Amino acid sequence: MYLTREEETMLSGKKGKAVQKAMEILVQLGQIYGASKLIPVNSVHMPGSSIVVTGEAGVEFIEQLARDGAGFAAETALNPAAMDMQCWRELNFECKDYDCQKRLTTAYVDMGAIPLHTCTPYHNGIFPQYGQHIAWGESSAIVLANSIFGAYTNREGGPSAVASALTGRTPLYGYHLEENRRATVLVNVIEKPVTISDYGALGYFVGEACRERVPVFTGMEHPVTMEQFKALGAALASSGSIALFKMVGCTPDASTVEEALGYHKPEAVVDYGSAQREQSHSLLNSTRGGEVDLVALGCPHASIFEIKSIASYLANKGKRCKSILWIMTSFAVKKMAEDLGYAAIIEQAGGKMVADTCLVLGALKPVILKYGFKNIATNSAKTAHYAPGQWSLGCYYGSLKQCLQAALSGKWEGEDK
Ligand code: F3S
Numbered sequence: 001m002y003l004t005r006e007e008e009t010m011l012s013g014k015k016g017k018a019v020q021k022a023m024e025i026l027v028q029l030g031q032i033y034g035a036s037k038l039i040p041v042n043s044v045h046m047p048g049s050s051i052v053v054t055g056e057a058g059v060e061f062i063e064q065l066a067r068d069g070a071g072f073a074a075e076t077a078l079n080p081a082a083m084d085m086q087c088w089r090e091l092n093f094e095c096k097d098y099d100c101q102k103r104l105t106t107a108y109v110d111m112g113a114i115p116l117h118t119c120t121p122y123h124n125g126i127f128p129q130y131g132q133h134i135a136w137g138e139s140s141a142i143v144l145a146n147s148i149f150g151a152y153t154n155r156e157g158g159p160s161a162v163a164s165a166l167t168g169r170t171p172l173y174g175y176h177l178e179e180n181r182r183a184t185v186l187v188n189v190i191e192k193p194v195t196i197s198d199y200g201a202l203g204y205f206v207g208e209a210c211r212e213r214v215p216v217f218t219g220m221e222h223p224v225t226m227e228q229f230k231a232l233g234a235a236l237a238s239s240g241s242i243a244l245f246k247m248v249g250c251t252p253d254a255s256t257v258e259e260a261l262g263y264h265k266p267e268a269v270v271d272y273g274s275a276q277r278e279q280s281h282s283l284l285n286s287t288r289g290g291e292v293d294l295v296a297l298g299c300p301h302a303s304i305f306e307i308k309s310i311a312s313y314l315a316n317k318g319k320r321c322k323s324i325l326w327i328m329t330s331f332a333v334k335k336m337a338e339d340l341g342y343a344a345i346i347e348q349a350g351g352k353m354v355a356d357t358c359l360v361l362g363a364l365k366p367v368i369l370k371y372g373f374k375n376i377a378t379n380s381a382k383t384a385h386y387a388p389g390q391w392s393l394g395c396y397y398g399s400l401k402q403c404l405q406a407a408l409s410g411k412w413e414g415e416d417k
Pocket residue numbers: 080119140234298299300301328357358359360361382383
C-alpha cells in the first residue's frame with residue numbers, strides 16, 4: 001500500500017507511540033481490504049463512547065493514549081454515553097458506572113474530542129459535506145452521512161475510528177470508492193410511509209431483504225423530512241448492515257432510477273406493500289396485552305421538531321403520564337428544548353428529557369431493576385430491534401401518537417387518538 005512521506009514518518013514512531021499504533025491498525029486494515037493508499041479525513045464520529053461498548057479494558061486503553069500525550073488530528077465528536085451525564089443519579093444510574101464513563105469521556109476530551117454524546121451530530125451543527133471523506137462510527141449516523149449528505153464513510157468500529165482520529169487518515173476502500181456506491185436493489189414502495197414508525201417499518205423490511213447491498217427507493221412521497229430519513233436509515237442499519245441508500249429525486253446522485261443504479265440492471269427487485277409493512281410490525285412488536293412501563297422516544301436522538309410535537313400533543317391532552325416517558329436527545333438539543341419551554345410542558349405532564357444516552361448504549365441494568373421495567377413502547381425500529389434482546393424487555397412498536405397515548409394511559413391501545 002502506498003504511503004506518503006508523512007505517513008511513513010507516523011508509522012516509524014517519530015510522531016509518538018499512539019500515532020505509530022494507529023498507523024499500524026490502518027495499514028493492516030488497508031491491506032485486508034486491498035486499499036491502494038490512505039486518504040485524509042477531517043471528521044470522525046467515535047462509536048466507542050459508552051462504557052457499555054468499551055468495557056473497562058477499553059477505558060484503560062483510551063486513558064493510556066491520553067496519558068501518553070496523544071491528540072486527535074481530525075475533528076472528533078462522541079457518540080452516546082452510558083448515562084445522562086448530569087441527571088444520572090436522579091435516573092438511578094449507578095455511581096460506579098458514572099465514574100467509569102467520566103474517565104472515558106475525560107480521556108477523549110483530553111485528546112481533543114467534543115463530548116456531544118449523541119448519535120445525531122447533524123442535529124447539533126455537524127454536517128459532512130457532499131463528497132467529503134470522513135470516518136464515522138454509529139450505524140444510524142453513517143447511513144445518513146453517506147445517503148443524505150453525500151459524504152463517504154465506511155462503518156467504522158472503535159479501534160479504526162480512534163486510529164483515524166489520531167492520524168487524520170483512513171484506508172481507501174469500501175464506500176470511499178465510487179464503484180461501491182451504486183445501488184443494486186430496486187425497492188418499489190407501494191405502501192407509502194407517513195409516520196416515523198412507518199419509515200422505520202419500511203427500513204426494517206428493506207434492511208432484512210438487502211443485508212449489505214445498496215437499495216434505491218422509488219415511489220416515495222416527497223419531501224421526506226430529516227426525522228423520517230433518520231428513522232428509515234436507523235432501521236435499515238438494524239435489520240441489515242446498510243450504510244448507504246438512495247431515493248429517487250431526494251438523495252444525491254439519484255435524480256433517476258437509472259442514475260442510482262449506475263446504468264446497470266438491479267440484482268434484485270423488492271416490493272413493499274401492506275403485507276410487508278405488517279411483517280415488520282409483527283417482528284418489532286414482541287409483546288402483547290400488558291401494561292406499558294416505559295415509553296422510549298428519541299432513537300436516533302430527537303430533534304427539536306420532534307420534541308416540539310411531543311410537547312404540543314401533551315399540552316393538548318392536559319393529562320399526566322401513567323407510564324414513565326423518556327425523550328432521549330443530546331444535551332444541546334435538551335437545552336434548546338428547555339429554553340423554548342417544551343421541556344417544561346413535557347415535565348409538567350410527567351415526562352423526562354434524558355440527555356447523552358439511550359436504551360441500547362446506556363448502562364441500564366440497575367435502572368431497569370429499580371423501576372421494574374418489563375414492557376416498553378417506542379416508535380423506533382432500532383430500539384424495538386435491540387432492547388428486547390439486550391434487556392429482556394417486551395416491546396410495543398407504533399406511531400408517536402400511539403406511544404404518547406400509551407404514556408398517558410399506561411397501556412398499549414394501538415390506535416391513534
Ligand atoms: Fe442512537 Fe442509541 Fe438509537 S445510539 S440510534 S439512540 S440505539
